[in-house]
Amino acid sequence: MSLQPSERHLQAVKPGHPHDRGGKAQPMLIVENLKKYFPIHGGLLNRKVAEVKAVDDVSFSVLKGETLGIVGESGCGKSTLARLLMHLLPRDKGTLIFDGDPVDEPRGMSLRDLRRNLQMVFQDSYSSLNPRLPIEDSIAYGPSVHGMSRAKARAKARELLEKVGLRPDLFAGRYPHELSGGQKQRVNIARALALDPRMLILDEAVSALDKSVEAQVLNLLGYLKRHFNLTYMFISHDLHVVRYISDRVLVMYLGQVVEIGPVEDIYTQPKHPYTMALLASRLEIDPDQRIDTPPIVGDPPNPINPPSGCRFRTRCPLAEPICAERTPTLGTGAFAASDHRAACHVTNPVAGHSFAGRSLQSIAPSEMPARFAESA
Amino acid sequence: MTNAMPGTQSAVRPLVEVKDLTVDFVSRDATVRAVNGVSFDVMPGEVLCIIGESGSGKSVTLRSLMRLHPKARTVIAGHMRVGDYDILSLSEKEMNAVRGAAISMVFQEPMTALDPVYTIGEQIAETVMRHERCSRETADKRALELLQMVKVPSPERRLKAYPHELSGGLRQRAMMAVALSCRPTLLLADEPTTALDATVQIQVLIVLRRLQEDFGMGVIFVTHDLGVAAQIADKVAVMYAGRIVEYGTVRDVLLNPKHPYTLGLMASTVNGQKKGEDIDAIPGSPPDLRALPPGCSFAPRCRLADAACEADFPAPVIRAGGHMTRCFKANGEIRPMEAAGIA
Numbered sequence: 001m002s003l004q005p006s007e008r009h010l011q012a013v014k015p016g017h018p019h020d021r022g023g024k025a026q027p028m029l030i031v032e033n034l035k036k037y038f039p040i041h042g043g044l045l046n047r048k049v050a051e052v053k054a055v056d057d058v059s060f061s062v063l064k065g066e067t068l069g070i071v072g073e074s075g076c077g078k079s080t081l082a083r084l085l086m087h088l089l090p091r092d093k094g095t096l097i098f099d100g101d102p103v104d105e106p107r108g109m110s111l112r113d114l115r116r117n118l119q120m121v122f123q124d125s126y127s128s129l130n131p132r133l134p135i136e137d138s139i140a141y142g143p144s145v146h147g148m149s150r151a152k153a154r155a156k157a158r159e160l161l162e163k164v165g166l167r168p169d170l171f172a173g174r175y176p177h178e179l180s181g182g183q184k185q186r187v188n189i190a191r192a193l194a195l196d197p198r199m200l201i202l203d204e205a206v207s208a209l210d211k212s213v214e215a216q217v218l219n220l221l222g223y224l225k226r227h228f229n230l231t232y233m234f235i236s237h238d239l240h241v242v243r244y245i246s247d248r249v250l251v252m253y254l255g256q257v258v259e260i261g262p263v264e265d266i267y268t269q270p271k272h273p274y275t276m277a278l279l280a281s282r283l284e285i286d287p288d289q290r291i292d293t294p295p296i297v298g299d300p301p302n303p304i305n306p307p308s309g310c311r312f313r314t315r316c317p318l319a320e321p322i323c324a325e326r327t328p329t330l331g332t333g334a335f336a337a338s339d340h341r342a343a344c345h346v347t348n349p350v351a352g353h354s355f356a357g358r359s360l361q362s363i364a365p366s367e368m369p370a371r372f373a374e375s376a
Numbered sequence: 377m378t379n380a381m382p383g384t385q386s387a388v389r390p391l392v393e394v395k396d397l398t399v400d401f402v403s404r405d406a407t408v409r410a411v412n413g414v415s416f417d418v419m420p421g422e423v424l425c426i427i428g429e430s431g432s433g434k435s436v437t438l439r440s441l442m443r444l445h446p447k448a449r450t451v452i453a454g455h456m457r458v459g460d461y462d463i464l465s466l467s468e469k470e471m472n473a474v475r476g477a478a479i480s481m482v483f484q485e486p487m488t489a490l491d492p493v494y495t496i497g498e499q500i501a502e503t504v505m506r507h508e509r510c511s512r513e514t515a516d517k518r519a520l521e522l523l524q525m526v527k528v529p530s531p532e533r534r535l536k537a538y539p540h541e542l543s544g545g546l547r548q549r550a551m552m553a554v555a556l557s558c559r560p561t562l563l564l565a566d567e568p569t570t571a572l573d574a575t576v577q578i579q580v581l582i583v584l585r586r587l588q589e590d591f592g593m594g595v596i597f598v599t600h601d602l603g604v605a606a607q608i609a610d611k612v613a614v615m616y617a618g619r620i621v622e623y624g625t626v627r628d629v630l631l632n633p634k635h636p637y638t639l640g641l642m643a644s645t646v647n648g649q650k651k652g653e654d655i656d657a658i659p660g661s662p663p664d665l666r667a668l669p670p671g672c673s674f675a676p677r678c679r680l681a682d683a684a685c686e687a688d689f690p691a692p693v694i695r696a697g698g699h700m701t702r703c704f705k706a707n708g709e710i711r712p713m714e715a716a717g718i719a
Binding site: 073074180181182210211212213214215216218219222237238239240241243244245263277278281282283284285286287288289290291292293294295296297298299300 | 429430529543544545546573574575576577578579582600601602603604605606607609626627630631640641642643644645646647648649651652654655656657658659661
C-alpha cells in the first residue's frame with residue numbers, strides 16, 4: 001500500500017475553483033438561526049410531551065478555504081448540526097446560504113446541487129460503506145447517479161483511490177470487510193470527493209482510528225485540502241486534533257454556540273468558562289503535569305429541559321443570578337474572520353455580571369463563589 | 377522483563393506475576409497468536425498501564441488474568457499468579473469465586489457490561505451478597521457507600537435508577553462501584569474512559585486514582601491514550617503485536633522513550649504539533665497476527681530496521697531503574713536529534 005499520495009498527484013492547482021460563484025470574500029456557507037427540536041412522544045394518545053432542543057438558534061459562517069473546527073461534549077448537537085447542513089435531517093427553522101445561493105428555496109440552490117458541492121465523512125467507516133459493493137463501485141456510485149457514464153465513473157474512482165493512497169490494482173475490487181479501519185476511512189474520503197465537492201464535513205472522521213493511523217489520515221486530509229482547494233468543517237471531541245487542523249474553532253454547549261474565534265485565540269485566551277474548562281480537561285503526555293482537581297464537575301444537563309438563561313450556569317464557577325435571568329448572546333452583526341466572540345455575561349461590560357469586562361485568565365480561583373471550591 | 381524488576385522493592389512479593397504468557401485463538405482457518413510471551417509483575421498498590429493499538433494484545437492479556445476467553449477456542453500457556461491464586465490451575469468453580477472478589481474488572485462500555493433490567497443498587501448488592509454471603513440490608517447499605525465513594529451525586533436516588541437512566545459518566549462510575557464492591561486486591565480496567573468526554577474522563581480518572589490509593593489496590597489499566605497513561609500510571613508497558621516492547625516507570629517510558637515504536641506513537645499523537653506541517657506518522661499498519669514476520673514485528677514499519685532486525689526478535693535489555701526495551705537499535709543511547717527522526 002502506498003501510504004501518501006505521490007507528489008505528482010499533488011501539484012499545485014490554480015487558485016480559485018471552477019465552480020466558484022460568489023468570489024473570494026463570499027463565505028462558503030452561511031448558517032442563520034438554525035433550529036432543530038426532536039419531539040418526544042408519550043402518554044396515552046402518544047402526543048408530543050417534550051422536545052429535545054438539539055440545535056437551538058445556531059448562526060455561523062464557514063469561510064472559503066478554511067477549516068472550521070467544531071468541539072463540544074457528546075450530546076451538544078455537533079452531529080445534528082452536520083446532518084442538518086447535509087439535509088439528512090429536515091430543519092425546523094433557519095436559512096443556509098451556500099456560496100451566495102440560498103439552499104432549498106425558490107430561485108436558490110437545489111438539494112441535488114448542494115449535495116454535489118457539500119459532502120460528508122462519518123465516524124463509523126464500516127457502516128457507511130455498502131458491504132455488498134466493491135469499494136470501486138461505492139466510489140463510482142455518486143458520479144453515475146449524477147449522470148456520468150459507468151466507464152468514466154470507474155476511471156474517476158480509480159484515480160481517487162490512488163489519491164487517497166490505495167493502489168487501485170490492489171484495492172479497487174475489494175469489499176469493505178477486506179480493509180482495515182484506516183483503509184476504509186480512506187475509501188470514505190475518496191467517495192466523498194467523487195463529485196468534486198467544494199466543502200467536506202468531517203464528523204469525527206478520525207476518532208475511531210488508532211493513533212498511528214489517525215496521523216496518516218490527518219496528513220492525507222491536509223494534502224487533499226491543498227490539492228482540491230477544499231473547505232473543511234471538522235467535528236471532533238479531540239481538542240488536540242482540532243487545534244492542529246483548524247483555522248477557526250466553534251464551541252458548542254447544549255445545542256448552542258458558546259464561543260467562536262480564530263484557533264489560537266480560543267486556545268490561549270478562551271472567553272467562555274466552558275471553553276476554559278474543556279481546554280483544562282485535555283490530558284498531556286507528561287506524568288509531571290497531572291490534573292488533581294477536575295476543571296468541571298458533573299455531566300451536561302438534560303437537553304429536554306435546559307437551564308434558563310445561560311445553559312452552562314449549572315456547572316459554571318462564575319454563575320450569578322443574572323445568568324439565570326438573561327440569556328447571553330454572541331452579539332449581533334456580521335462576523336469578520338478574526339472575530340472572537342463568546343456568549344457569556346462576563347465578556348459583556350454592560351450585562352451586570354460582577355466580573356463583567358474582565359478576562360477569564362485574570363480571575364483567581366479564590367474569587368469564585370464558594371460552592372465550587374470543593375470539587376468532585 | 378524476564379524476572380522481577382531489578383533493584384526495586386525486591387523484598388515485597390509482587391501482587392501479580394505473569395510469566396511467558398501466550399494466548400492462541402484457534403479457529404478452523406488459522407491460529408492467531410494474540411499474546412506472544414508476555415511477562416510482567418505488578419506490585420501491591422501499583423498502577424500498570426498497558427499501552428498499544430488495537431490488535432496489540434493488551435485486552436487479551438487483561439482478560440486472560442480473569443480467564444474470560446472462550447475455553448474451547450483458546451489455548452493459554454505460561455504462568456499467572458495473582459495474590460495466592462495460580463490462575464491457570466484453578467477449577468472453574470474456584471475461578472468464579474475469585475472473579476469479582478479478589479480480581480474484578482471495569483469494561484469500556486458500561487451500557488453492555490451492566491444488566492439493563494436491574495437497577496444499579498440491585499447489581500451492586502448482588503455482587504456483595506454473592507461473595508460475602510451477607511443479608512440484603514447489609515448489601516444495600518454497602519451499595520450506597522460505594523456510590524458515595526465513586527462520587528455519584530444524589531446516590532440514594534441513583535441506587536433505584538436503571539442503567540439507561542444514567543449518563544455515560546455516571547454509568548461508568550456505577551460500573552466501578554460494582555467492581556469495587558468486594559474490595560478487590562487487583563482491579564483490571566479495559567479502556568474504562570475511552571467512550572467518555574474529556575471533561576467526564578478526567579473526573580473518572582481522578583476518582584479511580586483516589587480509590588486505588590485508599591484501597592491500596594493493584595490496577596492494570598489498558599489504554600491506547602498516552603495522555604491517560606501519563607495521568608494515572610506508575611509503570612507503563614507498551615505492547616506491539618502481542619509482545620511487550622518497552623516497559624518502565626511512567627517517567628522513563630513517556631519522557632525518555634527508547635523503542636522506535638513508542639517514539640513513533642508519541643510522534644503520531646497529535647499534541648501541539650505545528651500547524652500546516654505533516655505529522656510524523658508511523659507508516660504502514662500493524663502486522664497480521666496469523667503470519668508474524670520471524671524477526672522484530674515492528675521492523676517492517678521501522679526506519680532503523682536492518683537485516684538483523686528481520687532475522688531475530690530482540691531479547692529484552694534492561695537499563696537502570698528497570699527500564700526494559702526489546703530493540704536492537706535502542707540499546708545505545710539514542711540522542712534526541714536521532715529520536716526525532718525515527719518515528
